[in-house]
Amino acid sequence: MPTLHFVNSRQCKGGKLIASPLTVDVNGVIIPNSPLPQDVLEVDLKNAIVSPGFLELQINGALGFHFASYKDPESYEANVRTLAQYLPSTGVTGFYATVPTVPDHIFHSVLPLLKPKDAPEAASVLGAHVEGPFLSPYKKGAHDAGNLYVPADTSLEAIYGKANLIQSVRLVTVAPELKGAMELIKALRINYDIQVSMGHSAATLEEGMQAMEAGAKLLTHCFNAMNPLHHREPGLVGLIAAKNPPFFSIIADSIHIHPRVVSLAYRSSPNHCILITDSIELSGLPDGVHPGHAQIPWNQVKAGNKVTIENTDTLTGTCIGLDECVRNLMTWTGISIAEAVRCVTENVAEAMNLHDRGRLEVGHRADFVLLGDDGIVKETWILGKRIV
Known part of the structure; x- marks a missing residue:
């Protein structure tokens, strides 16, 4: 592949559109x-x-494939590859495979197969x-309460495996009020x-501030599965209005959060807002009743992007694509496309300390x-090669 010099483009940089060429060397790296x-x-x-490739945090x-569903290494890895090949159609070039609350043996089986990895013509x-x-049993959502742990009662190594903590795990969601949570975060x-x-x-709010002092840096699907914002006790949500707020992820599907609340959160700190899909295995499948899996041992009902546990109003996730989340944010807030894509590129890279992705630099x-x-x-281009 020769060096490619892309001309007549408007690049998304720092929330602005910058007219500039883009040059990519034979190794798929941006050069002067x-x-x-x-x-x-x-x-x-x-x-x-031109936007940096989208980065999916959750x-x-x-x-039809869920990261909690494990039969054997070969089929699991094949399913991961298929999903990775599908995601560039939504603009995603890198993703964090999310494994919810599952029995310990599932963590030990799947985490070795989710090490950071690049694949030809696929998202990383x-x-x-x-x-x-x-997680808190009072805010478990669709998570199975029978598999929840209090940090003081076990260890990271017992739950995930030391090798997996070193090689595979890059982000952990924790309820900071649990006994032993501060030590776990540290x-x-x-x-x-x-x-x-x-x-x-x-x-x-106070417990959230203590967790940030211990090293916590993000909020998982802000507003969902946490105490609602109250004017006398703002809870974790109140952290997003701090002088130095955490990064906070938002599911911009109009199902998990009202569009006005999405706009409110975004405007509190645009450079800390991260869009996620929280999409589940029913994404890409027809509407109707579908079986559960290791996390959700009940039937699920898919209706458009909305998925609930059968015979309940409990959300198990959504089927939205990250590109649709970006368009929703543009519509609901009136911001530009360059501002919106920061929430799936630069902000994610900053939150996760990624030094080779998320920016056109x-x-x-x-x-x-x-x-x-x-x-x-x-x-969608990956390493200077058109994939979609």
């Missing part, structure tokens, strides 16, 4: 626009909008986001350099998305 090497191929993007599955697995089992940060998010929690991977002015994905 000058001087250009001799064997360069010019590509006219015809004034297209996805449970798609196309960036590691695992383990959403549990250190151990994750200091011993393993794993990021910590607060979620599925009834914590007070020299030295970064040439993972990018061509978008229409309406936010529709036109093309």
Whole structure:
């Protein structure tokens, strides 16, 4: 592959559209626009909008496969590959495979298969986001209460496995009010350099502040599975209005959160807002009743993007794509496309300390998305090669 010099483009940088060429070397890495090497191929993007490849912080599955569903290593890895090949159609070039509250043996089986990994013509697995089992039973949502743990009663190594903590786990969601949670957060940060998010929690604002002092850096699907914002006790949600707020993820599907609340959260700190899908394995499947899995041992009902446990109003997730979340944010807030894509690119990279993704900068991977002015994905490129 020759060096590619993309011209006539509008690049999303820092929430603004910047007219600038983009040059990608033979290894798929962004290099300076000058001087250009001799064997360069010019590509006219015809004034297209170029965004960094989208980064998905929380996805449970798609196309009938859930990261909690394990039979054997071969079929599991095959399903991960299929999902990774599907995601670029939604603009996603890297994702954190989310494993919810499951029995210990499932963690020990699947986490070794979710190490950070690149694959040809597919989104990269960036590691695992383990959403549990250190969650509040009062805010468990669709998580199985029988598999929840109090941090003081066990250890990280017993639940996940030491090798998996080192090699696979990159983000853990924890309820900070649980006994032993502060020590657990410190151990994750200091011993393993794993990021910590607060979620599925009834914590007070004060408990959230203590967790941030211990090293927690994010909020998991803000507003959902946590105490509602109250003017006298704002709870974890109140953290997003702090001088130095945590990064907070939002499911912008109009099912989990009202559009006005999404707008309110975004405007509290645009450079800390992260859009996630929290999409489950029913994404890409027809509407109707579908079976559960290791996390949810009950039938699920899919109606459009909305999925609930059969005969209840309990949400188990959504089936929305990350590109649709971006378009929703644009519509609900009136912000520009360059501002919206920060919430699936630069903000994610900052939250997760990613140094080679999420920005259109020299030295970064040439993972990018061509978008229409309406936010529709036109093309997705990974390491300088068109995938979609």
